[in-house]
Amino acid sequence: MNHQKFYTTYSSEDSCLQIFKHHYEKKLTHCSKCGNNKLTWSNSFHGWRCSKCSKKYSLKSISFMKDSNKSFKDWWEIIHLICHSKKSYSINEIYRISQQTRYETVYHMVLKIRQEMGKINQIESSQYYTPIRFDKRKQSRQNYTRMTPYHLIVTYKKTKGRKQDKIRLTLSKSGRKKLILALKKCSSNYPFPKLLHANNTLKTTELKCLEKCPILPKWENKLRNNIIKLIKGTYHQLQTLHLQGVLDEYSFKYNYRYALNTKGELFISKALIYL
Numbered sequence: 001m002n003h004q005k006f007y008t009t010y011s012s013e014d015s016c017l018q019i020f021k022h023h024y025e026k027k028l029t030h031c032s033k034c035g036n037n038k039l040t041w042s043n044s045f046h047g048w049r050c051s052k053c054s055k056k057y058s059l060k061s062i063s064f065m066k067d068s069n070k071s072f073k074d075w076w077e078i079i080h081l082i083c084h085s086k087k088s089y090s091i092n093e094i095y096r097i098s099q100q101t102r103y104e105t106v107y108h109m110v111l112k113i114r115q116e117m118g119k120i121n122q123i124e125s126s127q128y129y130t131p132i133r134f135d136k137r138k139q140s141r142q143n144y145t146r147m148t149p150y151h152l153i154v155t156y157k158k159t160k161g162r163k164q165d166k167i168r169l170t171l172s173k174s175g176r177k178k179l180i181l182a183l184k185k186c187s188s189n190y191p192f193p194k195l196l197h198a199n200n201t202l203k204t205t206e207l208k209c210l211e212k213c214p215i216l217p218k219w220e221n222k223l224r225n226n227i228i229k230l231i232k233g234t235y236h237q238l239q240t241l242h243l244q245g246v247l248d249e250y251s252f253k254y255n256y257r258y259a260l261n262t263k264g265e266l267f268i269s270k271a272l273i274y275l
Ligand SMILES: [Zn+2]
Pocket: 031, 032, 033, 034, 035, 036, 050, 051, 052, 053, 054, 055
């Protein structure tokens, strides 16, 4: 869907709200307090109420948009801008093409969406892992930037035929250390340090639960080249702090590269529910 069509189709708050409602309704199968499965939608607080115990579930409070005062229209716009193209846009580019007036708002929303993508990727790829090495000495220097990591980890789940294996690219142990150091240095300068936290990467304890298993060299090369291009092409000065988020956005789009649905809707349909 091109931008013009997007902005025409989703010009009202209600049209955007309906998308979120449609997908979260399927996730909210029963009341977490009393187990009742009859929940009714209420327009007064944009959420569901349990017909038995009256517990309220506001749509935002059970989603990654929790604590945000931005409208569904704002969220849906940023999700669209991130998901509509195969290409990855920097936060600055998304801010420029969006209708938002504050950079900080876009910054926060992009980080939140990437963090959620990371959670989806992790669930969908937790089976095997293998390291991917970037040998900076061997390769032509032109292709590398200071920000190209030395190692990454790819976690993946095998599928029938292997063509649609789901992956998650995540920082290695040394990458996590670098991130923690970078965060310590400048956490006071960043408004949302939690969204950049090393907890968003794969923890060593989580990695230990997976089985190490190499992938075909052809596939590994393809992923390596894509990452090099991604870092060099889009993010001339990609910071350590944003690397995991960018890798999660890339992994999510990679996992659904054959999907026919709008990627934005796909993202909402896969997003987690927080009860
Ligand atoms: Zn209930």
